Amino acid sequence: MWFALAWFAxxxxxxxxxxxxxxxxxxxxxxxxxxxGEPVGWRVTAxxxxxxxxxxxxxxxxxxxxxxxxxxxxxxxxxxxxxxxxLDEPAMVYVEIRAAAASPVGNGDAAGTSAAAEEQxxxxxxxxxxxxxQPVAPPPEDFDEFWREQVAALERVPPxxxxxxxxxxxxxxxxxxxxxxxxxxxxxxxxxxxPSREGTFPGLVILQWAGPPYRLYPSWVEPYAAKGWLVxxxxxxxxxxxxxxxxxxxxxxxxxxxxxxxxxxxEACYFRKMYLADYRAVEYVASHxxxxxxxxxxxxxxxxxxxxxxxxxxxxxxxxxxxxxxxGCDLNGCLHxxxxxxxxxxxxEAAAMNTARYFDAVNFAPRIRAKALVxxxxxxxxxxxxxxxxxxxxxxxxxxxxxxxxxxHNHQATPEQQxxxxxxxxxxxxxxxxxxxx
Numbered sequence: 089m090w091f092a093l094a095w096f097a098x099x100x101x102x103x104x105x106x107x108x109x110x111x112x113x114x115x116x117x118x119x120x121x122x123x124x125g126e127p128v129g130w131r132v133t134a135x136x137x138x139x140x141x142x143x144x145x146x147x148x149x150x151x152x153x154x155x156x157x158x159x160x161x162x163x164x165x166x167x168x169x170x171x172x173x174x175l176d177e178p179a180m181v182y183v184e185i186r187a188a189a190a191s192p193v194g195n196g197d198a199a200g201t202s203a204a205a206e207e208q209x210x211x212x213x214x215x216x217x218x219x220x221x222q223p224v225a226p227p228p229e230d231f232d233e234f235w236r237e238q239v240a241a242l243e244r245v246p247p248x249x250x251x252x253x254x255x256x257x258x259x260x261x262x263x264x265x266x267x268x269x270x271x272x273x274x275x276x277x278x279x280x281x282x283p284s285r286e287g288t289f290p291g292l293v294i295l296q297w298a299g300p301p302y303r304l305y306p307s308w309v310e311p312y313a314a315k316g317w318l319v320x321x322x323x324x325x326x327x328x329x330x331x332x333x334x335x336x337x338x339x340x341x342x343x344x345x346x347x348x349x350x351x352x353x354x355e356a357c358y359f360r361k362m363y364l365a366d367y368r369a370v371e372y373v374a375s376h377x378x379x380x381x382x383x384x385x386x387x388x389x390x391x392x393x394x395x396x397x398x399x400x401x402x403x404x405x406x407x408x409x410x411x412x413x414x415x416g417c418d419l420n421g422c423l424h425x426x427x428x429x430x431x432x433x434x435x436x437e438a439a440a441m442n443t444a445r446y447f448d449a450v451n452f453a454p455r456i457r458a459k460a461l462v463x464x465x466x467x468x469x470x471x472x473x474x475x476x477x478x479x480x481x482x483x484x485x486x487x488x489x490x491x492x493x494x495x496x497h498n499h500q501a502t503p504e505q506q507x508x509x510x511x512x513x514x515x516x517x518x519x520x521x522x523x524x525x526x
Contacts, residue, residue: 107142108187108208110135111164113171120214120466120493128181128214129172134164144188149173152474153182153427161188171212178220180474182427182467183212213466213493218477224424227451234354234446235402242271242364249372251280254330256306260284261313263306265330266320268368276365277329278322279304281313288380290521291373293406294321295366295388295395298415298430300344301336304329316521318379322369324362324391347431352439354446359416359431363447366399374405383407383520386458387513389498390471391415391430393462394449397479400460401452408520409456410513412463413498418475419444427472450475453482460487461516461526463509465495488512488526 113130122128134143143165149158162169162185171183186209228234247268256263262284268276282289292312296304304321312319323329325346327339342349350356370386373379385408388396393414400409415430422428422435433444445451460483464476473491480489490512495505516526 106208107135107138108145108185108210111145111185111210113185113210113212115212115214115493117214118493120491121218122214122216124176124178124217125174126216127172127174128216129170130183130212131168131170132162132164132185133168138164140165142187145169145185146188147171147183147185150182150184151175151179152421152425153180153469153472154422155425175216178217178222179215180218180466180472180477181214181216182469185210185212211467211469211496213473215466215473215477215491218473218491219481221474221477221481223450223478223482224418224426225420225445227448228442228445231446231451232455238271238360238364239367239402242367245269245271247276247368247372254306256281256310258310258314261310263310263313266322266372268372270326270368271361271364274326274361276322276368277327278320278369279306279309279329280318280320281306281309282318282378283313283316288378289316289318290383290523291376291379291385292317292319292517293366293369293373293384293386293399294319295369295386295392295399296322296324297389298324298347298391301325301327301339303331303333303336312517315517318373318376320369320373322365324365324395326361351433351443352437354443357443357447359447362395363398363402366395367403370399370403370406374403383523385410385517385520387411389413393471394430397449397456398447398452400458401449401455404457406456406458408460408516409458410461410516412509412513413465413468413471414449414462414476414479415471416447416449417479418450418472419448421472421475426474427469429472429475430470450479450482453479454484456483457485459485459525461490461513462487463490463492463513465492465497465501465505467495468497470497470500 112133116129145162250267251264253264263281309319349358387410389412393411394416396411400406433440464473490509495501519526
């Protein structure tokens with residue numbers, strides 16, 4: 089399926105695993121889920137034929153990938169070793185295994201191999217009572233008031249949608265680029281597709297991952313339209329959606345580091361306009377004469393997942409959300425013994441930490457009324473699972489989680505590690521486009 093291939097593409101072409109990566113770590117519980125006070129652990133085995141001089145490995149265990157709670161060395165020359173910890177509170181457990189300092193670590197197994205790969209790390213993850221993880225701080229007292237004012241300011245700007253039909257090789261669909269007016273004199277840019285036939289269709293809004301501005305490809309929406317969706321995919325930035333690479337390369341340097349723009353102020357923060365653009369996108373689909381009036385899905389991964397959670401908390405017309413490894417969760421976590429994740433608001437800047445509270449997906453989650461599918465990787469150090477669990481727990485309605493015990497962030501994980509989530513997301517979309525609940 090197209091969306092499976094898209095998510096898997098970044099995992100292709102990985103180098104041959106080194107010695108550390110070829111260690112086999114078998115968890116006490118294959119689900120990776122434990123209760124408070126229950127030993128969390130792994131039985132670690134070296135690759136066959138390892139030389140004794142290369143069989144020593146160092147490990148660290150961190151609570152919420154922030155606070156070290158255990159460390160030690162494994163000597164696997166004589167057989168398997170054990171890594172174990174016990175926690176007295178809900179938390180995520182993150183383990184890193186490296187070659188011990190005295191051990192050479194190349195790809196070969198002969199003694200004396202060069203230490204060129206000394207940065208090789210095997211990461212392991214587990215969850216302790218994760219459904220009990222709670223926010224580290226309450227939302228700002230004026231959180232709802234602030235966002236009501238922002239939405240009201242957006243609604244005072246007529247969207248004036250301008251469609252530019254474009255050719256497509258996919259039979260039976262209409263494809264176009266879209267531009268709409270936005271707050272502060274800006275624009276919302278995107279691409280849209282729908283079946284060419286008469287009738288009404290379920291709506292789908294696709295929100296984009298992070299990175300310096302890049303183009304949107306028709307193949308990101310066409311397959312959905314061919315299945316029967318009225319689909320809109322928008323840029324997270326005020327840039328044209330269909331330009332050659334030279335256009336994006338020539339954009340201002342500060343725009344390529346947009347996550348730092350305005351982080352000292354909630355009014356200036358870059359994510360304010362991004363979330364409002366998402367709101368405008370949902371509003372466009374909800375007002376489209378061919379929307380079926382019943383199903384409106386918002387979907388994205390990483391920063392797209394962040395936007396998905398936040399716009400579902402802002403816009404009551406979103407009926408379902410599908411968020412994979414969402415960013416933007418627990419943005420004050422670094423002040424409370426939790427790893428900070430993308431967009432990495434600086435923990436040592438008080439103004440940035442205050443601004444972050446207005447854009448934290450955890451604070452939007454209790455306001456979500458959509459049915460939710462959320463996926464996360466237990467060894468994701470870009471969008472940490474502690475914050476994602478916290479946001480998930482705060483969603484009040486029907487919801488489903490897919491926990492990928494061995495997976496890092498989406499572009500760092502293998503297709504097999506991500507398969508359970510990809511298959512479940514596909515099942516949700518297939519059901520919804522057919523008029524069924526997942």
